[in-house]
Amino acid sequence: MAVSTRVADRPGFILHSYPYSETSLLVEAFTREHGRMPLIAKGAKRPQSAWRGVLLAFQPLLLSWSGRGDVKTLTGAEWQGGLPMLGGRALACGFYLNELLLKLLAREDAHPGLFDTYRAALDGLAGAADQAACLRRFELRLLSELGYGLSLTHEAESAQPLDPGSRYHYVFERGPMPYSVHGDVARYPEVSGQTLLAMAHEEFANAAVKAEAKALFRALINRMLDRQVLHSRQLLRDLQAFDEPSL
Amino acid sequence: MNPPSSLEELVQALRCLPGVGPKAAQRMTLHLLQHDPAGGTRLAEALKKALSNIRHCEQCNTFTESALCALCASGKRDPALLCVVETPADLLMIEQTQAYSGLYFVLMGRLSPLDGVGPKDIHVERLLRRAGDGVVREVVLATNFTVEGEATAHHLGELLRARGLAVSRLARGVPVGGELEYVDSGTLAQALRDRRVV
Numbered sequence: 001m002a003v004s005t006r007v008a009d010r011p012g013f014i015l016h017s018y019p020y021s022e023t024s025l026l027v028e029a030f031t032r033e034h035g036r037m038p039l040i041a042k043g044a045k046r047p048q049s050a051w052r053g054v055l056l057a058f059q060p061l062l063l064s065w066s067g068r069g070d071v072k073t074l075t076g077a078e079w080q081g082g083l084p085m086l087g088g089r090a091l092a093c094g095f096y097l098n099e100l101l102l103k104l105l106a107r108e109d110a111h112p113g114l115f116d117t118y119r120a121a122l123d124g125l126a127g128a129a130d131q132a133a134c135l136r137r138f139e140l141r142l143l144s145e146l147g148y149g150l151s152l153t154h155e156a157e158s159a160q161p162l163d164p165g166s167r168y169h170y171v172f173e174r175g176p177m178p179y180s181v182h183g184d185v186a187r188y189p190e191v192s193g194q195t196l197l198a199m200a201h202e203e204f205a206n207a208a209v210k211a212e213a214k215a216l217f218r219a220l221i222n223r224m225l226d227r228q229v230l231h232s233r234q235l236l237r238d239l240q241a242f243d244e245p246s247l
Numbered sequence: 248m249n250p251p252s253s254l255e256e257l258v259q260a261l262r263c264l265p266g267v268g269p270k271a272a273q274r275m276t277l278h279l280l281q282h283d284p285a286g287g288t289r290l291a292e293a294l295k296k297a298l299s300n301i302r303h304c305e306q307c308n309t310f311t312e313s314a315l316c317a318l319c320a321s322g323k324r325d326p327a328l329l330c331v332v333e334t335p336a337d338l339l340m341i342e343q344t345q346a347y348s349g350l351y352f353v354l355m356g357r358l359s360p361l362d363g364v365g366p367k368d369i370h371v372e373r374l375l376r377r378a379g380d381g382v383v384r385e386v387v388l389a390t391n392f393t394v395e396g397e398a399t400a401h402h403l404g405e406l407l408r409a410r411g412l413a414v415s416r417l418a419r420g421v422p423v424g425g426e427l428e429y430v431d432s433g434t435l436a437q438a439l440r441d442r443r444v445v
Binding site: 015016022050053054056057058059079081084085086087088089091092094095096098099102229231232234235238239242243 | 265266358360361362363365366367371372375393394397398401402405406409431432433434436437440
């Protein structure tokens with residue numbers, strides 16, 4: 001029999017909410033100390049609910065909940081402030097971060113480091129920071145938090161230090177292998193030594209590094225998603241179709 | 248197992264209505280059968296008629312019985328202004344304000360990346376064709392101020408601007424008659440960021 005818990009005022013974000021019955025919401029929260037938590041927000045859809053305007057994604061909140069079983073009941077949500085509402089392209093990037101967390105994090109698996117990384121990424125997106133660099137830094141830390149840390153300084157088998165001027169294949173779960181046109185290794189994403197070394201220092205300012213890192217993370221994340229579609233990525237692709245000259 | 252009786256079937260059917268649980272559905276069913284069979288017949292006929300006659304307006308996509316809805320056909324509205332809303336309920340709400348004299352486009356939804364609701368589901372192509380008719384000058388984006396509504400407004404705004412249209416967004420901030428002491432902090436913070444020169 002699950003023990004009843006009562007938790008008060010823990011930092012968290014709302015990742016997404018789904019309608020749950022006529023007047024309530026099922027909220028997927030990402031909390032610092034308890035990880036991803038499904039919470040029922042009773043009455044949150046009523047016109048006069050005090051939670052309207054509070055249970056919004058991308059806003060730092062203090063969440064309280066209680067209950068037993070897998071899905072707890074939200075008992076309090078307080079707006080913390082300090083982060084402007086995301087708008088425009090930053091919002092599209094924000095949805096991508098939330099979708100990654102929803103699809104890759106197990107429930108109630110605490111990752112305080114990842115929580116802080118998420119918060120920093122939102123700060124970057126809300127400010128004037130380089131959005132692509134924010135996303136790459138988040139992806140890098142997400143992978144290492146989930147136990148898929150990349151090896152970015154030495155070759156996988158020979159343990160030779162990487163040469164910034166050489167090309168490599170990044171072999172999943174092993175690391176960089178010297179570039180080759182034949183064999184098993186050639187199936188893996190191709191990347192330069194310069195990019196891998198820049199990634200090791202979380203430096204994504206260079207345009208070539210940015211493009212290669214994006215392609216590499218895409219391949220790594222697709223593998224982790226195991227054929228689940230990333231809707232936030234698909235949406236951007238669908239919208240780009242409208243900018244074709246035919247319309 | 249026997250097939251469900253007509254009574255059970257009606258109870259089940261009524262449960263598709265919002266806010267109607269098993270208990271309320273049963274009460275409605277028994278009321279219709281016991282006290283108001285004529286009302287029941289009227290309800291059945293009205294429902295059937297509405298479902299077969301009502302379609303989407305060719306111009307604004309809201310519900311209508313003819314090719315054009317009354318608003319689009321009226322001729323008294325400013326055709327250079329087009330207001331984009333999520334639902335017919337939002338359209339009615341804006342009409343109630345009597346503050347808007349242009350025409351509408353109803354998306355019948357909003358972009359929601361995490362639910363997989365994309366541009367095809369909210370008739371983006373039709374909106375672009377409608378706004379690009381050469382008469383519309385300004386598009387007012389009146390989607391909700393939720394994250395999904397904001398995302399919808401942003402993406403539609405980009406597409407419309409690229410086609411040479413003026414694009415505006417509903418203002419947001421402290422409500423009319425709002426006392427700062429009682430306004431929620433998120434709204435107040437946003438009102439400060441969106442403050443304007445007077």
